[in-house]
Amino acid sequence: MSPSDGAAPARWVPGSGEARRHVLVAVVNNRPGVLNRVASLMRARNFNIESLAVGHTERPDVSRMTITLWGDDVAVEQVAKQLYKLIDVLKVQDVSAERRIEHELALIKVNAGSRTRKEVLAIVEMYRARVVDVAADALVIEATGTEEEIDALVALVRGFGIKEMVRTGSIVMVRGAQAVEVNA
Amino acid sequence: MRMTKSERAAAPAERTVGQSAARHARDGHLPGAGSAAARAVEEARARMFQSARPRRRTRIGADVVCEAILRQGVDVIFGYPGGVILPLYDVFADHPQLRHILVRHEQAAGHAADGYARATGKVGVCLATSGPAATNLVTAIGTAMLDSVPIVAITGNVPAALLGKDAFQEIDITGITLPITKHNWLVRDADELPRVFAEAFHIARTGRPGPVHIDITKDALQGETRAEHPATVSLPGFRPNLDGHARQLRAAAALIDAAQRPVVLAGRGVLVADAAADLRAFAEKAQIPVAHTLLGIGAIDETHPLGYGYMGMHGWKHVNRAIQEADLLVALGMRFDDRVTGKVSTFAPHARIIHVDIDPAEIGKNVSVDVPIVGDVGRVLRALLPLVRERKPEERGAYFEHLAAMRRESESSSWHGSGAWRDGLLSADFVVARIGEATGHDATLVSDVGQNQMWMARYAGFRRPHSHISSGGLGTMGYAVPAAMGAAVGRPEKETWAIVGDGGFQMTMQELATLVQDRIPVRIAILDNKRLGMIRQWQEIVYAGNYHSASLLGPDYVKLAAAYAIPAFKASTPEQVDEAIAGARAADGPALVWFEIAQEQNVFPMMPAGKGLSDLIESWEGANE
């Protein structure tokens, strides 16, 4: 009495699916060390974070993290489940499939002497970015937008010479009246 | 005034030094001198050397610690004193209901708390001071983490004002234990201790159990407090799901009713949930054979007609074959560890999988499953029971006959019933089986790690829950003796044996002194092959016989025991085995048996790393061991 003959198909191994970009929202207690717990878990579990942004929310006792990462759906679900095990994590939601606003902020210090300033300003205009500081031969551009929008802006100004750049990583909010809620 | 040349050269410098000395005289050497923070640091340093407490005193943080432990129904802690934890030792005498057992190394305190927890189902508590003592606990905390054992580890730390200053014996121990605990706390204020202890015990024992760690600054232990112990805890981020989802339960029942070749895989979750009776009822009603993991030993009586045996890397061939042929696996409180599945892509290729676990993160982590059920194994089984169709054993006649035939073949293959391995040397499987027999299969048997662990799992014969204790997930050598110590303290009515290799025994044998001093009646069986046996086995089979560092010298264990006034016995031939066991059992207190076993016996079958359950090695160089 043995199973029907013929080779059985290989069992599927979790995490071996196609990787895509995911955006997770984690609502956490606003306490010292929570960021460390989240970061430590990601490192220990071999999850690769692309960006992580953390900040205050409408509730003083609660902070919110936006985590972007690559992985197949099962691997990212595993991330969410592991995060849930942290006592200080109140809620985790994968919003990758939701209609959402997903923005980050960038500050870019670009070479811009008298010869090139006009051109740089035109690009700033086109991307609805702003100039927040002007020096003799450099400008600081402040831009908000999706990761792709900022990537595009960066690509355009790169030719002028970027002296310095800093990006916050995405923060995200689902469109419509519905909110990422925590029952607490 | 006349100056020499050298005096002149020194003069300006002297002036600056003089000036700054004057400033220091005003403000002290402390960074931020004069500030409140700096004053706190100075005071804290002074209090590091504070003298004994006054006779009449108010309630302090250290009292809260003792009260909290007793309130949780725990009356023993395993610990070791040191500078910043002394305020706690200073009040122990005022809480005489709390028994403190002084170990000989903090790692042993941790393993003892772990053994206590596994044997009793209660939370174990261990205690150490800061710095090196705290880091000594790390191995034990990690051991408890990987096997989901509820322990509360308590450490002292330097006074709050000195945190981060690399004070004497200061280490970032909460940073170190963060990834190996369910949760940890650094408490700097005595008023917080009642809440933290209530949360800690709750988290340790609730849902999937595990270790927690509380680090307490010396000033928090010494601070006066009136804070009361809370009746409940509020942890919005910690609400384990206990009951399986109704739809999934129905889906599971449908698969179970339809299955032709089902196998239950029972893990430690069954024991944690106290669900051995529920498992038996379920298996009997649906007539499903039960295989178990290493930590699932005891979930079903091995002599039960549906008890099929130990699975995995060194499990029984018949069990692994049944899994590879199964059309349905009902996995209960187990986590598809790589020692159980081997290569996942070839694991149980014909089987659908129902996976019940209280930790949702375990479901789909290592193996994809068809029906996930998040919940307490006992509750899920009780909910599932009325949903599954009742069967008679005859309905599975052909299947059961096939299983029985496989079992007969596999159980006879690597067993040395005569007690003799090649050339009549003492065979380890025989020794372990005799210990099981002699103790009526009712003792608590604690194994170490290596071949001894596999022999015990395969041959001792387990009948009741919590009678088998072993470090499965972390595989911590040196675990057996201290864990047995905790198990014996927790379940004094059960005879307790530590079955340990010569390598593992030499890792924590300092605890012989604790056994004597605290009269803990652990029987120690050293399976002495004068080898790191499991290492030697791998080197023989995987590394072409390149035996580097596999042989190790040991002492004369009878003389060693004698130095501790522990009765000791020795058996080097099959004929001497029963008498030696009987001698140890007759001792009033701890005892030791030195079994000189064959030096090159292997544990078979063996699933080589990277291979699957169908790729078992059953013999080597013609020798069926």
Ligand SMILES: Cc1ncc(C[n+]2csc(CCOP(=O)(O)OP(=O)(O)O)c2C)c(N)n1
């Ligand atoms: C703390 C620790 N160090 C190393 C190992 C690796 N290891 C696993 S089994 C083993 C050999 C154990 O030898 P022994 O205690 O004599 O037991 P035997 O295999 O001979 O029964 C070793 C070194 C381990 N599991 N734990």
Ligand SMILES: [Mg+2]
């Ligand atoms: Mg050995």
